[in-house]
């Protein structure tokens with residue numbers, strides 16, 4: 001693995017003069033060095049603030065556990081925004097399962113460093129960063145302790161040349177532990193979270209925890225998406241309930257959060273993901289693509 005944890009050269013330099021120094025915001029928390037903060041900590045905080053300043057909307061995609069389709073939703077949300085003409089960054093910080101390079105056909109791509117800044121991979125204008133780009137091979141397991149994981153999350157936001165973005169979509173590690181906490185704390189003024197779940201009762205328990213987690217962090221909840229709700233037969237079009245259905249909607253009502261909608265199990269979603277093209281791009285005219293486009297409208301239309 002490339003040592004992303006190593007200090008990049010610019011960490012020793014002062015904040016970029018083109019960012020913070022030209023900012024006229026009087027309310028920016030990064031203007032003054034805080035008591036007890038070292039010069040380096042101040043400069044790093046400033047650099048992070050100047051980076052975040054240039055990103056209009058920050059959206060975190062969360063789930064209570066892995067395998068529910070969080071990365072699939074993150075990829076397709078980013079692609080929908082990109083296809084709608086927005087400037088979009090997609091950050092995959094799912095440290096133990098960085099699947100976005102595979103889902104976008106970007107496996108084996110290397111991250112370049114220019115002027116001490118990490119350059120995101122450019123997919124026709126969509127900017128992508130994933131821990132997967134730093135692994136020598138896909139089978140490599142990431143065995144890091146907490147501080148290394150939280151450090152790399154901050155680095156991916158602070159030290160990447162994201163430029164001016166309309167949206168940064170962050171595919172967060174699942175659960176409510178240190179890693180999603182680090183994501184939400186680093187993106188301190190994020191617009192909110194999209195929480196992905198599946199229809200089973202056990203998943204609803206996890207998603208309640210995710211909702212409480214967002215509330216404790218004062219992170220707005222943009223809505224819950226229930227993925228894999230029923231299977232649409234490719235031959236007759238009949239919808240068969242595979243898991244106990246409706247749990248996501250009831251839970252969202254019960255917890256007083258918006259329910260964005262349900263996505264069926266669709267073999268073309270899995271096939272698109274495996275073949276490295278976003279589903280919304282590959283099967284743009286399909287019924288399921290229409291369903292996804294409809295349920296992400298509230299995110300697409302953020303002011």
Ligand code: ADP
Nearest residue numbers: 066067068069070071072264265266269270273
């Ligand atoms: P997570 O990020 O929550 O771990 P992924 O997005 O990686 O989950 O999805 C896990 C697998 O399930 C992937 O192979 C993906 O293509 C597939 N998948 C996700 N949602 C659907 C769906 N609605 N229909 C069919 N396959 C899906």
